[in-house]
Amino acid sequence: MASDSFMQAALEEARRGFEEGGVPIGSVIVHDGRIIGRGHNRRQQLGSAVLHAEMDALENAGRLPARVYRECTLYTTLSPCAMCSGAIELYGIRHVIVGENRNFMGAEAHLRELGVTLEVLQDDSCIELMARFIREKPELWYEDIGR
């Protein structure tokens, strides 16, 4: 089990993605103790090159004023890539909770340099789901990270 209910919600999104045959990464955005956006990677499902989980959650949260983003915490089951980290930077999100970074290390160092607080849970459920996916569909995974 993921260690808190918001990461659990992100993991539910990731599992939904897995069941859909997609890249199993999920994300939720929390403001004032409430989920205001949630999503999962849609590469396979929508043929999308930009809807990583974090981007999908941002998209589903809708247009928000800068003030709100700055009070949000973003949860993601996997360390955020350069694109998603760039979105975090653009919108000034200050807190990011990462399910794990064993299967992929994103732009965490860059985010920390910008003053973003990152917490990495190394959650077993997140690690196992992602490891299984990479083992089963390596081509889809490497396409997703531009390799």
Add this chain to the structure above:
Amino acid sequence: MASDSFMQAALEEARRGFEEGGVPIGSVIVHDGRIIGRGHNRRQQLGSAVLHAEMDALENAGRLPARVYRECTLYTTLSPCAMCSGAIELYGIRHVIVGENRNFMGAEAHLRELGVTLEVLQDDSCIELMARFIREKPELWYEDIGR
């Protein structure tokens, strides 16, 4: 007039965005001398928090193997923000032509550090269109860059 036909195509996208009442930034992605993706900022039109012009062009180009991105040149009428620069980094795009950076300076320094070749045209048509938009709709513009 924009100084080359690809920037002209990006500017056409930007103008379409302006006519639609949106943020007038356009982008095209060129591979092997041919436009393979084009788009413009869709914040206003689709209520999108992630479809900046460059992201829209990437999305419209569809899923591509890493090899193709590395051979692409991305044209954008305005200096790419942190999110779009992160997408350029993720996909390993090596060449970026920027219409102008007078109205907004994006993450050009970061891209250059990564070895991306950037050329900034300071194109008068790009500058004037963006300046007019910022003057007429400052709230939409500042929302778009998370300020």
